[in-house]
Amino acid sequence: MLRTDGTTVLSLTRSSDEPPLTLPRDPAREAARRELSRRMYHENDPSLFQRALNAFWDWVGDLLDTASHAAPGGTFGLVVIVLAVVAVLGALWWRLGTPRRQPTSAPALFDDRPRSAAEHRAAAEAHAAQGHWSQALQERMRAIVRALEERALLDVRPGRTADEAAAEAGHALPGHTDRLRAAARDFDDVTYGGRSATEQAYHRIADLDRDLERAKPHLATATTHSTTRQGAAG
Structure with missing residues (x-):
């Protein structure tokens, strides 16, 4: 009990005829602090991790509450906005695929033993028959480049990339330049x-x-390629 003169009265049951024990305010506060600091009063207190987790969720709750008041339509409007963002991210992931580290330079078009255009076409058709469209597309692009080499429209050059092959073939077949470049892009993708x-x-x-x-x-262009090959042979 607190008196008007600034002292605290602690009523301790001692006997019915004894007056209550009176302590000044500051010593009483210190005694209470020491008493409450005893371990027995804190055995069920949450751990430091639990307190941090509770603080985090309180912060998230305050953030969502603030956002719901700021968003048109309140909480319902916030839910609509979140679902729209998730839908956009899902559409981008579906359209662009999983991000991967891009190589510093494009690897070579052919990465195994030399094969003829007919062999690459046969491999492409076999993959297509099984619905393996990625492998089928790769083999068909290799068939195109190998066929152009067999016709002497491209020089046989190890390490050539699909983009380089498309650019060089476009000089010999200018009417197909755009389609060759598109095929090279599909191959690289x-x-x-x-x-x-x-x-x-x-x-x-x-x-x-x-x-x-x-x-x-x-x-x-065909004459230039032929002359170049003859000069190299000579």
Whole structure:
């Protein structure tokens, strides 16, 4: 009990005829602090980790509460915004695929023993028959480049990339430049970008392969390639 003169009265049951014990305020506060600091009063206190976790969730709750008041429509509006953001992120992941570290330079188009264009086409068709469109697309692009080398429209050069092959082939077959570049991009996306090819993408590159077989090269470019090869042979 607190008196008006600033002293604290502690009523301790001693006997009915004795007056209560009176202590000044500061000593009484110190005595209470010492009493409450005893271990027996803190056995069930939460751990430091639990207190930190509770503080974190309190902060999250305050943040969401503030956001719900700021968002149009309150809590319902906040939920709609969060779902919209999740939907956008999901669409981006589906469209772009899992991010992967890009190589500092594009690896070579051919990475195994030399094979003919016919062998690459056969491998592509075998993969396509099983629905393995990524492997089918890769083999069909290799078939295109190998066929151009067999026709002497490209020099046989180990280490050539798909982009380089498309650029060089575009000089000999200028009418197919855009399709060659698109095929090289598809090849790089599948081989080094971690994306999966579709059936439509495979059929586009297969159609390009068939069209290139019938295409007539630009005369000046073909002559230049032939002269270069003859000079190298001499």
